[in-house]
Amino acid sequence: MMRRCVFLVLLVLMFSHAQADQIDTWLAEVGKLRDRVSEFIRTTRREIENRFFVNMPATASSAVLSLDTRTPTMQRLERNMLVRLRSERQALSAKRQPVVLKTGYQDYRCIIHAHCYLSHDSNGTIEEITAAAKQVGIDAIFMSDHIQEKDVVAEGPRGEKDGVLFVPGSENRNFLLYPADYKLPDLSLSNQGLIDAVRKTGGQVFVAHPEGLQDWGLQNLTGMEIYNIHVDFMDEAQLYAALQPKDSAGYAKLLSLLDAMNAYPHEAFAALYDYPKAFLERYDQMVAQKPFTAIAANDSHQNVGFVVKGAPDGKYRVEDALGELITELDSKQTPALKLLFGEPVPDKILLKRQLDPYPVSFHYVSTHVLAKERTERALRDALTVGRTYVAFDWIADTTGTAFVLKEGQKTYTLGDTAQWKNGMHLEAEVPLEATLRLMKDGQEVLKTQGRVLKYEVKEPGNYRLEAFVTLCDEPRAWILTGAIRVQR
Numbered sequence: 001m002m003r004r005c006v007f008l009v010l011l012v013l014m015f016s017h018a019q020a021d022q023i024d025t026w027l028a029e030v031g032k033l034r035d036r037v038s039e040f041i042r043t044t045r046r047e048i049e050n051r052f053f054v055n056m057p058a059t060a061s062s063a064v065l066s067l068d069t070r071t072p073t074m075q076r077l078e079r080n081m082l083v084r085l086r087s088e089r090q091a092l093s094a095k096r097q098p099v100v101l102k103t104g105y106q107d108y109r110c111i112i113h114a115h116c117y118l119s120h121d122s123n124g125t126i127e128e129i130t131a132a133a134k135q136v137g138i139d140a141i142f143m144s145d146h147i148q149e150k151d152v153v154a155e156g157p158r159g160e161k162d163g164v165l166f167v168p169g170s171e172n173r174n175f176l177l178y179p180a181d182y183k184l185p186d187l188s189l190s191n192q193g194l195i196d197a198v199r200k201t202g203g204q205v206f207v208a209h210p211e212g213l214q215d216w217g218l219q220n221l222t223g224m225e226i227y228n229i230h231v232d233f234m235d236e237a238q239l240y241a242a243l244q245p246k247d248s249a250g251y252a253k254l255l256s257l258l259d260a261m262n263a264y265p266h267e268a269f270a271a272l273y274d275y276p277k278a279f280l281e282r283y284d285q286m287v288a289q290k291p292f293t294a295i296a297a298n299d300s301h302q303n304v305g306f307v308v309k310g311a312p313d314g315k316y317r318v319e320d321a322l323g324e325l326i327t328e329l330d331s332k333q334t335p336a337l338k339l340l341f342g343e344p345v346p347d348k349i350l351l352k353r354q355l356d357p358y359p360v361s362f363h364y365v366s367t368h369v370l371a372k373e374r375t376e377r378a379l380r381d382a383l384t385v386g387r388t389y390v391a392f393d394w395i396a397d398t399t400g401t402a403f404v405l406k407e408g409q410k411t412y413t414l415g416d417t418a419q420w421k422n423g424m425h426l427e428a429e430v431p432l433e434a435t436l437r438l439m440k441d442g443q444e445v446l447k448t449q450g451r452v453l454k455y456e457v458k459e460p461g462n463y464r465l466e467a468f469v470t471l472c473d474e475p476r477a478w479i480l481t482g483a484i485r486v487q488r
C-alpha cells in the first residue's frame with residue numbers, strides 16, 4: 001500500500017511540472033518506473049517466500065520421526081496392536097483434505113501385477129477381480145499371468161468390465177510384459193530381444209522381482225517395481241513358521257492369529273511392510289540415466305490360505321487355498337484338535353481362511369497413474385514416460401497427490417525432464433499431514449512435517465518425494481513417487 005502511494009505521488013508531481021510537449025516522454029518514463037516497481041514487488045515476494053516457506057521445515061526437526069523405527073511383524077500382529085492400528089488409520093483417513101495444487105492430469109488408481117486363473121498358481125476369476133477392484137476404488141488393472149501353453153496375453157481380460165479397465169499382460173523371467181498387439185512375443189528370445197519385441201509394439205516392460213535381475217545394463221526397459229508385496233513377505237521368517245504349525249499347540253496359536261487376521265484383514269496384511277530401501281536405491285540409479293517408471297507390484301494371486309476339512313478315520317485334512325494337501329492331522333493322537341476344529345466329519349469344511357483375498361491386496365498398495373483420461377492408450381502413455389507414484393492407500397486414499405516443478409508459468413510433473421534454470425521450485429501437496437521427505441539422487445535434501453513442501457532447486461538432479469505417516473508409533477511409507485528429472 002505504502003509503495004502504491006509513493007508511486008501515485010510521483011505520478012502527480014511529474015504531471016504538474018510537465019510541459020505539453022514533454023508529456024509523451026514523461027509517460028514513457030512512468031511506464032518504465034511502473035515496470036521497475038512491479039519487478040521489485042515480484043522479487044521481494046519471492047525472497048519473502050524463500051525465506052519463510054521454502055527449504056525450511058514447517059516444524060522443529062525433533063517433531064519429525066526417525067524412519068528407521070520398525071516394530072517386529074509378530075508384534076504388529078498382536079490383537080491389541082491391530083485394534084489400535086485400525087482406530088489410528090481411521091482417524092487419519094477422516095482428516096483427509098482435497099489437494100489444491102494441480103499437476104494437469106487426472107489421478108488413476110491402478111493395480112499392476114495381478115494373477116488370475118490363467119496362471120498355474122491362482123484360481124481367481126475375472127468376476128472376483130472386478131468386484132474387488134470396484135470395492136476398493138481401483139480404476140484399471142494390468143494383469144500379469146504366468147506363461148502357460150496358451151497365450152495368456154491373447155486370452156487375458158481386456159477392456160472395460162463393469163467400470164474397471166483391464167489390460168492383459170504376462171510375467172516372464174524377471175519382467176512384466178504388456179505388448180500392445182496383445183500377443184506374447186517369441187519366448188526363445190534373449191532378455192534384450194524379449195524387451196525390444198514388446199517395446200516395438202508400443203508396449204511396456206517393467207522389471208518384476210528386481211532382487212532377481214542380474215543384468216541391469218539391459219536397454220529399453222520402461223521401469224521397475226519399487227515395491228512388491230510378495231518380496232516384502234519373503235523376509236517374514238517368524239510369520240512363515242507360524243503359518244506352518246508342527247503340532248496342536250502350533251495350531252492353537254495359528255487359530256488365534258487367523259482370527260485376528262480375519263477381524264482386521266487390512267491391518268494384518270500390512271504387518272509385512274518394510275521400507276523398500278534396496279529397490280529405491282536401484283530406481284535412483286536407473287532414473288539418473290533415463291526416464292524410468294516406478295510401479296508397485298501387488299503380485300495378487302489370492303492363493304494364500306487354509307482350509308481344514310474332516311477326513312475318514314478321525315483325521316483332519318489341511319489344504320492350501322488352491323486345494324493342495326498341506327498335512328493330515330490325527331484326532332486320536334492329539335485329542336485337543338477336536339476342541340480347535342470340531343468333529344472331523346469327512347469332507348465337512350471346518351475352517352476356511354483366505355489371507356490374501358483380492359480386495360485386501362488391492363487395497364494395501366497401488367500404482368497411481370497420472371493421465372488425461374481413463375483409457376488404455378492414455379494410461380500406457382503415462383506409464384511409458386513415468387507419470388506414476390506408489391501409494392499405500394490402505395492407510396488413506398492418496399488420490400490427488402501432486403508433486404510438481406515450477407519454472408515461471410511452466411509446470412512439470414512426475415516423469416518429466418526439465419533443463420535447469422535459476423529460480424525453479426519444487427512443490428508438493430498431499431491430502432494428509434505427513435512427514436514429507438524430498439530426495440535428490442537418493443539423498444534426503446529436505447524433511448518437513450505438513451501437507452505441503454516447497455523447495456528451491458539449487459542444482460540439477462533427480463528429485464522424488466516420500467511421505468510417511470505415524471501409526472502405532474512407527475513410520476509407515478504412505479507415498480513413494482517416481483522422479484522429476486532436472487538436467488543441466
Ligand SMILES: [Zn+2]
Pocket residue numbers: 113115144171299
Ligand atoms: Zn507374480
